[in-house]
Amino acid sequence: MRYKISSFIMISSTLSIIVYILYTFFKSYNMMNYIIHPITIFFFIIITILLIVLEFIENLIFKKRLESIPEEIKKNILEENEGNYFYRLYKFIFFDQKNDKVKKIDHGFDGIIELDNKLPIWWVHLFLITIIFSAVYFFSYLLIDYSNPYKEYDISYKDQLKKIEIFEKNTPQITIENASFKEELIDSGKTLFEENCATCHQSDGSGNIGPNLTDNYWINIKEKDLFKNIYFIIWNGSDNNPTMRAFGKSGEIKGNDIEKISSYVYYINRNPKKPKGKLPQGKKNLNWSI
Ligand code: HEC
Structure with missing residues (x-):
């Protein structure tokens, strides 16, 4: 009997099964890097060539053997092997003769x-x-x-x-130049504010160790527009008091998050409903450009 499965199917399916097994079972070890490695590909090619040669030899032996077999048995064997591979596969799968x-x-x-x-x-x-x-x-x-x-x-x-x-x-982070107040950032800004700032400013910004952020009195006036001033202080910290540290400069908080926090602080500062907070510190400033 000859092999039922031809080598071109055998080789490709065996290789794909090996690759599949390596890939699924050792995914966490970045197996794909080894599979696509030149040495593995070289190895696969050599195996393929060897298998093709092997099949060729097998065929030759098969033909040689047929010559010495009595006519009747030969006919049977030839019948069993008739047609191309797919026809034989079809017969093999659906009929057990x-x-x-x-x-x-x-x-x-x-x-x-x-x-x-x-x-x-x-x-x-x-x-x-x-x-x-x-x-x-x-x-x-x-x-x-x-x-x-x-x-x-x-x-x-x-x-x-x-x-x-x-x-x-x-992705480039937002900087003070292109940062702006965005209403949709207030909520996530509030969460970040509670995590990073509330210890010193209270979560509603009414002030604790740090000054009240909801009033119109400012110690640090560095920018003309209120939102940018808030951004500036969070980025650079305060010159007068290192307790308010440079969250942005030091890399502790990224530009995008500072935009969110600034949006929240801007929002609570502009909100007419003010919590009862710490007494005013700094100068009263109502002349923000925005
Ligand atoms: C360790 C305490 C502390 C933390 C944490 C802190 N601050 Fe401050 N903050 C201060 C102090 C103290 C000042 C006053 C600085 C000064 O006197 O110049 C200040 C000042 C400020 C000011 C300027 C107020 C003004 O009147 O000039 C803003 C705005 C501000 N903080 C926002 C924030 C934000 C936003 C965070 C969170 C990212 C934060 N702070 C975290 C202590 C803190």
Whole structure:
């Protein structure tokens, strides 16, 4: 008998299965870098060539052997191998020609005779594949990272963080020149303010160690427009008092986030409803350009 599967199918499917297994099971180790490595590709090419040569030799031996076989058997063998590969595959999957007799099961007690039809061979193959798959899946679930939801979550969480980091690195942050008050930033600004500033200014900005940010009195007047003044102070800190540190300059808070916080501070400062806050500090200033 010759091999039922031709080498061009065998080779490509074996290689793709290997690559697939490496990829899915060792995803976390960046396996793709090794698969696309020149050495692995070279190795795959050599294997392919060897397999093709092997099949060629196999064919030669097959033809040689046929010469010494009696006519009748030869005819049978040739019949079995007739047609191209796909035709033979089709026959192999859907017809099992050797056993076409149907077994009968006699129940005895009820007089019914049951036909024990053979299951279609494709069905049996599928069934076997599911059993093999379940065993592989079971052990890989137990032993390695593959398909374990907690580990998968962990991996994709780290991936996400890395992507965010790269994104933040590559997208230019807003600076004082192009920052402006945006109403849609107030909410996220409030959250950031509560995290970074509320210890000294209270979450409503009414003041604690730091001055009240909701009144019209300012110690630091560095810019003509109110929003930019707030941005300036958060970026550079205060010259008079290092307690108000340079959040932006030091890299502690990025430009985009400072725009959000400034939007919140601007909003609470302009809001006519003022909380009862710390007593005014600095000069009264109502002459902001915006
Ligand atoms: C460790 C305490 C502290 C923290 C945290 C802090 N500040 Fe301040 N802040 C101060 C002090 C003290 C001053 C007064 C500085 C001065 O006298 O010049 C000040 C001043 C300011 C001013 C200027 C007020 C004025 O009248 O000139 C603004 C605006 C301000 N802070 C916003 C913020 C924001 C926004 C954050 C969060 C990112 C923040 N601060 C975090 C202590 C703090």
